Amino acid sequence: MSKNTGLIADKLRSERVGPVTFHVAHNECLAITGASGSGKSLLLRLVADLDPHTGTLILDGENSLSMSGHVWRQRVAYFPAEPGWWSESVSDHIADTLKARTLIEAVGLPERMLAAEIRGLSTGERQRLALVRGLLHHPQVLLLDEPTSALDPQSTSLIEDLIMHQKNEGRIIVLVSHNAAQVERLADRRAILRDGRLEEVA
Amino acid sequence: MSPALITPFDLGIAACLILACALASQILALKTGRSIVIAALRMSVQLLLIGNVLLFVFGQTSLFLTFAVLAVILCAGTFEAGNRQTSRMTPRWHYGIAGASILFGAALATSMGFLTSLRPHPLFAARATIPMAGLIIGNVMNATSLTLNSLLSAVTRDRSAIEARILLGATRLKALEDPIRKALRTALIPTLNQMSAAGLVTLPGIMTGQLLAGMSPVAASRYQIVLMSLVIFGNLAGATLAAVLTCLHLTDERGRLRLERIR
Numbered sequence: 001m002s003k004n005t006g007l008i009a010d011k012l013r014s015e016r017v018g019p020v021t022f023h024v025a026h027n028e029c030l031a032i033t034g035a036s037g038s039g040k041s042l043l044l045r046l047v048a049d050l051d052p053h054t055g056t057l058i059l060d061g062e063n064s065l066s067m068s069g070h071v072w073r074q075r076v077a078y079f080p081a082e083p084g085w086w087s088e089s090v091s092d093h094i095a096d097t098l099k100a101r102t103l104i105e106a107v108g109l110p111e112r113m114l115a116a117e118i119r120g121l122s123t124g125e126r127q128r129l130a131l132v133r134g135l136l137h138h139p140q141v142l143l144l145d146e147p148t149s150a151l152d153p154q155s156t157s158l159i160e161d162l163i164m165h166q167k168n169e170g171r172i173i174v175l176v177s178h179n180a181a182q183v184e185r186l187a188d189r190r191a192i193l194r195d196g197r198l199e200e201v202a
Numbered sequence: 203m204s205p206a207l208i209t210p211f212d213l214g215i216a217a218c219l220i221l222a223c224a225l226a227s228q229i230l231a232l233k234t235g236r237s238i239v240i241a242a243l244r245m246s247v248q249l250l251l252i253g254n255v256l257l258f259v260f261g262q263t264s265l266f267l268t269f270a271v272l273a274v275i276l277c278a279g280t281f282e283a284g285n286r287q288t289s290r291m292t293p294r295w296h297y298g299i300a301g302a303s304i305l306f307g308a309a310l311a312t313s314m315g316f317l318t319s320l321r322p323h324p325l326f327a328a329r330a331t332i333p334m335a336g337l338i339i340g341n342v343m344n345a346t347s348l349t350l351n352s353l354l355s356a357v358t359r360d361r362s363a364i365e366a367r368i369l370l371g372a373t374r375l376k377a378l379e380d381p382i383r384k385a386l387r388t389a390l391i392p393t394l395n396q397m398s399a400a401g402l403v404t405l406p407g408i409m410t411g412q413l414l415a416g417m418s419p420v421a422a423s424r425y426q427i428v429l430m431s432l433v434i435f436g437n438l439a440g441a442t443l444a445a446v447l448t449c450l451h452l453t454d455e456r457g458r459l460r461l462e463r464i465r
Contacts, residue, residue, distance in 0.1 A: 069456030074371030084362030
């Protein structure tokens with residue numbers, strides 16, 4: 001795989017993380033593990049250009065600074081473990097309910113969920129809806145922060161299938177997970193974040 | 203009818219009312235007795251001072267003096283507007299945004315009034331400009347202060363909701379449009395209440411003053427309609443500028459939320 005394609009983070013650094021350098025190709029999943037508080041979520045935020053940082057981010061040969069921040073984030077989507085909601089109704093977040101139906105089904109939620117109120121949903125339902133919401137924007141890179149932390153084994157399996165499907169469709173996946181079995185199932189490569197530095201595991 | 207002249211004895215009665223309020227506050231354990239007395243003293247000193255300053259300024263025909271008085275009112279308004287928030291930006295930005303917004307809203311509304319319906323002669327005469335601009339500055343100050351208060355609280359409280367929109371590729375102003383709308387609605391509530399109640403529940407201050415000074419009630423009503431229209435226009439202009447500038451300051455050129463800029 002050419003180094004000109006895929007996602008490159010070069011000497012990415014903020015106050016608490018880095019410098020971190022890695023490359024993830026299309027159709028590839030890099031899993032990042034590490035102790036709690038090691039900065040895994042912060043690293044994903046840096047890759048999504050959500051926090052100030054130094055270093056370089058390149059996607060398919062294009063530097064993040066060559067485009068506006070919001071355009072970068074349309075292509076590089078970060079899915080936090082606890083997603084935020086700006087309105088009470090699910091339909092306010094997912095405008096195109098027709099397109100969402102297939103994804104809703106894929107994550108194991110009933111279609112009526114699209115008409116639900118956010119406050120009535122469980123943490124796991126919110127987590128899956130946030131995934132649907134983000135995937136509808138067709139990002140090229142998925143930065144997944146503990147995507148199944150609030151899910152039962154059956155739902156976890158569905159989400160893992162969806163992640164595998166996205167990977168096979170050509171998406172670049174960066175996965176943060178404490179679940180070693182999940183990392184084993186999904187990741188092509190694994191790296192550990194320790195003292196703010198990323199160490200690739202053979 | 204000639205306006206009533208307030209004698210030192212009348213002022214003494216007013217002082218007794220203040221002291222009665224302070225006493226009641228002590229008896230009811232409201233812990234506001236001291237504040238009532240300090241506020242009353244401050245108000246009295248400020249009003250007597252401005253009364254004497256205006257007496258001097260009205261006697262001159264100096265545009266410079268008129269604008270100097272307005273500059274002092276603007277500075278005081280900026281300090282008051284910026285001083286009412288629990289969450290603040292750095293002083294330079296906090297007071298800078300408050301001052302720029304008040305100046306923008308008040309200058310726009312006052313100029314609009316003077317150049318269209320009110321047309322004092324000579325234009326910007328101290329007797330017309332200072333009370334008119336002062337009234338509008340006071341109102342825009344409240345609107346700006348409420349906007350800053352609402353917006354700074356909302357961005358801190360709703361951080362994850364705002365970031366959710368940023369994560370989905372929204373521009374910074376798009377991501378912050380809900381807190382901006384809420385802040386502007388909050389800023390306009392006092393004026394809207396005032397407009398709804400005008401004439402039914404209360405007679406507005408300026409209209410009352412004009413009636414006491416002997417103006418025809420119909421003429422005073424028309425004057426008040428124009429004034430309230432200018433006030434809400436200035437309030438919305440000032441509040442909008444305050445909201446946009448605050449949002450631009452609390453985000454950066456990459457569209458990231460920069461809440462560390464709130465202290």
